[in-house]
C-alpha cells in the first residue's frame with residue numbers, strides 16, 4: 001500500500017466546443033500591469049483563502065514584500081484520513097481511533113518502503129509525500145544537520161532495462177547540474193532489495209508541486225505568479241536545452257514549487273541527450289514509442305504521438321504550451337486518455353497536421369487514423385482558452401502576443417515550433433518576465449554522460465549504475481564530512 005498524501009484528480013475529458021459567442025462576450029482588453037506583482041491585500045497566488053489548500057500570507061519571504069507571499073503554495077499535507085476520507089465530527093471517538101489505526105499503518109508502510117540500512121544513521125524518514133509510476137518519495141531529516149530532505153526510492157532499479165536506464169538517466173542529469181530552477185541532488189545510495197538494487201536519491205525538500213497549486217483553489221492562479229512560474233520553467237529548460245538535453249516528461253506534477261515561489265524541474269527519468277540534427281529511429285524503436293511511457297499523454301508532443309522518426313528538445317516546448325494553458329485555464333488543454341484518444345483530441349482542437357508531417361508518419365495505423373478522421377476546422381487559441389478557462393482570467397483576454405506565444409508552442413511541425421531561446425525572446429515573455437543576465441552553462445560532463453546511457457545493454461546499465469552510485473556516494477560523503485553540504 002502506498003500512502004498518497006497529495007490528492008490528484010482534476011481533469012475533465014470533454015471535447016471542447018468552440019463557441020464564438022463566448023469570445024464575443026469577452027472582447028480582448030489590454031491589461032497593463034502584468035509585470036507588477038499583486039498588491040498587498042490582493043488575493044494570494046493560488047487564489048482564495050478558504051479551501052483545503054489555504055494559503056497563508058507570509059511577509060518574511062523574498063516574494064512577500066508588498067506582494068503577498070507564496071507561502072500559500074505549501075498547503076499543509078493533511079493526514080491521510082482527514083484529507084481523503086470524509087469522516088465527520090459526529091463520531092469523534094471512532095474518528096480518533098480510526099486515525100490512530102491509519103497513522104500506525106502509514107508508519108509501517110514508511111518503514112517498509114524506506115529501509116535505509118547504513119544510511120539510516122544519516123536520514124530519518126518522516127512521512128511519504130508522493131509517488132509516481134517509478135518512485136516513492138518521502139520527507140526525511142538529515143540527522144547531522146537537521147535539514148529536511150526528500151528521498152526518492154526507485155525500487156528494484158536493476159530489474160529491467162527500462163528501470164535501470166531511467167535511474168541512470170536521473171543520476172547522470174542531476175549529479176553535476178547546478179541551476180536554481182532544477183531540483184538539487186544531495187546524496188545517492190543503494191540497498192539490496194528482493195528484486196535487485198533499490199536506489200535512493202536524496203534531494204532538497206520542496207513544499208509542493210504545480211499540479212496542486214493549479215487545482216488547490218477555486219479561483220484561478222494570479223497572472224503574476226503564472227508568469228513567474230513560466231519564466232522559471234523556461235530558464236531551467238534553457239539550461240538543459242542548450243546542452244541538447246530534453247526532459248521529455250514535463251507536466252505540472254514534475255514542477256516542484258517552494259514556499260518562496262521558486263520553481264524547480266524534477267523527475268529526470270525520461271531525460272535524453274537529443275542530437276537535434278540527425279538521430280533517426282529504427283522500426284523497433286517506433287513500436288517502443290508507441291507503447292512506452294514517453295511524456296504523459298496530455299503533454300505529449302505530436303512527434304512522439306505520431307511516432308515520427310525524429311524528436312528533439314522541441315517536445316518540451318509543446319509541454320510548456322500545455323502547462324501554460326493549464327495554469328491559465330485550470331484545465332488540461334488536451335486531456336486524452338489513450339494514444340488514439342489523444343491523437344483525436346489534437347485533430348479536433350488543432351485541425352489536421354500539415355501534409356508533410358503526415359507524410360513522415362511511418363505507422364500506417366496512425367496515418368489512417370488521421371486521414372480517416374473528419375477534417376475539423378482549426379480552432380483559434382483564444383477560443384480554446386476561453387472555453388477551457390474557469391472563471392474570469394485576464395490572460396485569456398490577453399494581448400495578441402499572448403495568443404501568438406501559445407500558437408508558436410503548439411506547432412505540429414517540431415522544426416517550426418518555437419525554441420527555448422526564441423521563447424525567451426518572444427514579446428510576451430519580454431513583457432511579463434524580468435530579463436536575467438546570462439546564466440551558467442550546463443557542464444559538458446552531463447552531456448557526455450547522457451550520450452552514453454541510451455546505447456548500454458541491461459548488464460552494462462546495471463554495472464554503470466552501481467559505479468555511478470558508488471562514486472557519487474563517496475563524493476557526497478566527503479562533501480558532508482568537509483561541511484560542504
Ligand SMILES: Nc1ncnc2c1ncn2[C@@H]1O[C@H](COP(=O)(O)OP(=O)(O)OP(=O)(O)O)[C@@H](O)[C@H]1O
Nearest residue numbers: 130131132133134135137150203204205206253267
Ligand atoms: N524534492 C522533492 N521534494 C518534494 N516532493 C517531491 C520531490 N521530488 C519528488 N516529489 C514528489 O513526489 C512525486 C513523485 O516523484 P517523481 O515524479 O520523481 O516520481 P516518478 O515515479 O518518477 O514519477 P512519474 O510517474 O511522473 O514518472 C512528485 O510528483 C512530487 O510531488
